[in-house]
Amino acid sequence: MSNAILLAPGPVQLHPEVQKILAQAMIHHRTPEFDAILKRVLLNLKFFFQTENPVFMHTSTGSGGLESLLVNLLSKNDEVLAIVSGKFGERWADMAESFGAKVHRHQVSWGKAVSVSEIDSFLQKNKNIKLVLCQACETSTATMHDIKALGEMIAKTPALFLVDGITAVGAYEIKMDEWHIDGLVAGSQKAVMLPTGLSFVSLSKKAWKISEQANTPRFYFDLRKEFKANQNGETLFSSSVPLVKALDFILNRIQEIGLKKHFKQLKRRADFTREIAKQLKLSLYSSSPSDSVTALNVPANIDGVKLREHLEKKYFVTIMGGQDQAKGKIIRIGHMGYILDEHLTETMHRLAQALKDFSYDINPEEIKNISTNWLEANPI
């Protein structure tokens, strides 16, 4: 284990095998070797998304994937309901406005899950809504929304349900088809455990029909073109060869482990973090915590910005702080990526040390022991 620890909600620590793959000599994306990898990856992504529909890759950040869903489905002046429960919800709503949509923002208090019945009544009263946008996990508040219930409800309306699964798909159960999700996005640097650089998107059959009529101009993110290219065994543009090779490793590995067991590993890290947080006398920020990232309230007399910086500078642990209204008030610890038990114990140990440096009443060695004991008592 290296001394530096990165437990942010993306980018995440890489599997040693991924690091090796990224260092391999370049191969061309128009070779039999890469053709076989691409074919396998496109198939395994369907398993990963739990869908029968094709899943596409864009060379972009996760935000590119969010834009892809919008430009493939929106027509000018379409009405959009954006569930805004944090920074990423805001950004997606802004994005939809940039592409000419009339956006209704349903504001949810930071750290709270959206009320499904409120969305239901809104849709009952507003029959023209074409798209409903929601984060599966709002990363800025570490809050999980009830995607299953939203999906079942929205499926009964003409609206399409688009889900930002960037901090969710691959971290915990998101069943695209079964839960009636019409558009789903994932990003490489989160639960996919790779560097930033790939986004993944998929459309339901209901969404494909709309995409054929959508009049937003598009080219780089045009899924009709990408579909044709994939049918020919290619990506529309040059493939990010090292990332796709590493993705192949990750998807094969998760398939071997099985999604259920893979999700359990993340849940165990989330449970651990919440249990030790209690010992640290730090409360949860979210009332609907996600298994991909946990946000903890920083004690009122400590500046969260300074705490985070101190932890990074003195103890070489990178976690994230809060943004906007949560700035200085929370810390966010990610549970995605390649994380060993030592990383978990050491993070909590060093967090306790950092807190103690701010005159917080805590015994770091005791935290370390409790951490070790919890992990031993709760094996995977």
Added chain:
Amino acid sequence: MSNAILLAPGPVQLHPEVQKILAQAMIHHRTPEFDAILKRVLLNLKFFFQTENPVFMHTSTGSGGLESLLVNLLSKNDEVLAIVSGKFGERWADMAESFGAKVHRHQVSWGKAVSVSEIDSFLQKNKNIKLVLCQACETSTATMHDIKALGEMIAKTPALFLVDGITAVGAYEIKMDEWHIDGLVAGSQKAVMLPTGLSFVSLSKKAWKISEQANTPRFYFDLRKEFKANQNGETLFSSSVPLVKALDFILNRIQEIGLKKHFKQLKRRADFTREIAKQLKLSLYSSSPSDSVTALNVPANIDGVKLREHLEKKYFVTIMGGQDQAKGKIIRIGHMGYILDEHLTETMHRLAQALKDFSYDINPEEIKNISTNWLEANPI
């Protein structure tokens, strides 16, 4: 030297140091360490583009960079003159049409450079042209256009001159400011010698003014937003950390070597390829050959598709063939990336062997000797 050789016009062979950097443990893009790298890279990109204007990075393929220029500059129904001299010219013209432009296609025979005076007369007669699009090097035909002359001529008109420099910037002299280029694009997997995943774009002052009025909807590629983020020491979206770190190495290295000497290395490879081609009795496809990639005519009685596949399968050398009208008729050998003299000699040796397997009258050992001798007689 590994047995496999990749001399395609992108992706290219990686510097061993780049491979090491790509394999490093992940760091977060909001850390002092990464902040310093980003700052340096954004500065050095200006040197690389030979411009005083800011150069931006997108997490995308080169095509994303081409889209970026269009969506930041186009307004609906704008008239565009697209110089189409091959596959990439066609694609850029298609892209402009997708974004609502009225596109005039100036067709140039494959393998020929565009006539500057023809473009001049067209612009004299068509005063409404807002953008002129041209490849610096049309990769599909390995043909270089006279960007300097075009730039000087177009600068006298109200039109903006947009240049696809994906197979040119960093491979040979392209002086953005001095040559009056209003929009320039480069891509990571070509002369920047990295894997696919980053595009680089810059706008002239003349172009910035137009971009403020351009009404094409945009978000992911919005340079106004990217500019603000860069001013704050960040990228607009998550940074591709490993690629940006590797880019830092490449730009520092080219600065140490000096652009002039760096370009000479590529020119030497191009000269070598053309000299040995003569010995192989293979003629040049292009009458305006580029220093980044060379296209050679395949002898009439040999199927170029089969030759390329044979070379890859039996001799582990990946070069590219022709596309569309040049399919089966040419092979294209790239000069960008990490290329040692052994790679050059071995490529020509194995190409001769492959040709001989197709009953071509050639002595591979003689070709190998001539290759070695030429490289020794023409040191860098």
